[in-house]
Amino acid sequence: MRKVLMIIIAALSLSGPAVANTAQRDTVEALLIASGADSALDAVYAQFDGMFANMAEQFKIEESERASFNKHMQKVNLMLQEEMNWDTLKEPMIDLYLAHYTEQELQDMLAFYQSETGQSVVKKMPEVMAASMQVTQQLMKDVYPKIMQMSKAYSEELKKQRAAD
Structure with a gap:
């Protein structure tokens, strides 16, 4: 038992x-x-x-x-x-x-x-995300050339540094 x-x-x-x-x-x-x-x-x-x-x-x-x-x-x-x-x-x-x-x-x-507000967020979120992506893409169009310029400058600096070593 x-x-x-x-x-x-x-x-x-x-x-x-x-x-x-x-x-x-x-x-x-x-x-x-x-x-x-x-x-x-x-x-x-x-x-x-x-x-x-x-x-x-x-x-x-x-x-x-x-x-x-x-x-x-x-x-x-x-x-x-x-x-x-x-x-x-x-x-x-x-x-x-x-x-x-x-x-x-x-x-x-x-x-x-x-809740009603939560369901509103769920319904609107796809539009908000799509618009956010568009904003990000637009900003990247302006930033991308700067990144490329910085990368090119760094690449040249790195070449000089390696040549000096």
């Missing part, structure tokens, strides 16, 4: 953290869904079209090669959707959130993203 009681106590003590872990995982999953992480992949796949167009330019795809290139890019897109979908990303993302946020932080974030 004593052994049975010890086994039951041990089993109950082991199941407590497992239940808490499951509850935390459920909280993070709800947070990811409320924050739109699951549907954000759709936006990523939509961006692939622009990337594919840039690749066509880089590869200098001719009109006669366009159909073959498009067919190849469709295969790439399909493979990405199969390999990098919500089902494959969900568990690692949950683990990531659990490793970096406390239970209270997770609960607070979930409450925010389930």
Whole structure:
């Protein structure tokens, strides 16, 4: 009887953290869904079209090669959707959130993203991010030549230093 009681106590003590872990995982999953992480992949796949167009330019795809290139890019897109979908990303993302946020932080974030303001943020964030990218790209157009000039000057300085050694 004593052994049975010890086994039951041990089993109950082991199941407590497992239940808490499951509850935390459920909280993070709800947070990811409320924050739109699951549907954000759709936006990523939509961006692939622009990337594919840039690749066509880089590869200098001719009109006669366009159909073959498009067919190849469709295969790439399909493979990405199969390999990098919500089902494959969900568990690692949950683990990531659990490793970096406390239970209270997770609960607070979930409450925010389930609120009207949080949902407004989720809906507007793709536009905000796209506009942010445009601003960054515009700024980089002005900064890039300066970086290149600095790099060229450093390269010349490095050549002189090596020649002196």
